[in-house]
Amino acid sequence: MKTIILLIFSLVILSGCSKNVAVPEAENETKNGQVTSAKDAKAFATIRYTGSFEDGGFGWVLQMTDQVFEVPINLEKDFMVEGMDVYVVYGYTDKEVHCKCREPRWYVEIVDIQKASRYGEGNE
Numbered sequence: 001m002k003t004i005i006l007l008i009f010s011l012v013i014l015s016g017c018s019k020n021v022a023v024p025e026a027e028n029e030t031k032n033g034q035v036t037s038a039k040d041a042k043a044f045a046t047i048r049y050t051g052s053f054e055d056g057g058f059g060w061v062l063q064m065t066d067q068v069f070e071v072p073i074n075l076e077k078d079f080m081v082e083g084m085d086v087y088v089v090y091g092y093t094d095k096e097v098h099c100k101c102r103e104p105r106w107y108v109e110i111v112d113i114q115k116a117s118r119y120g121e122g123n124e
Helices: 002-015
Strands: 041-049 060-063 085-096 106-115
Touching (some): 060 085
Antiparallel strands (some): 041 060, 085 106
């Protein structure tokens, strides 16, 4: 049963690959490797574990909608909880995610993250 659920979730994730919008490196200003430009994105997301890269997953991801997700490079261990709702501020990096996606996909760097309710504000 776990295999079927993982397979279905992986198909949903892979279908979302083409939904990612690449942001060229030149548009992001960084300070000590952290994205600081006005191009930072803010969103409510759900933390999901999609499986290891070796098994065709993306590890821990920020799932924005059923078909849109981002792959963070710096998700803290306290937030590696399946199904946790968060409010996140992030920016795109110049590091490409190696996947079999139709379009290039870029890792995101989390600037700020808080536990949140999908229907409320970020919690401290």
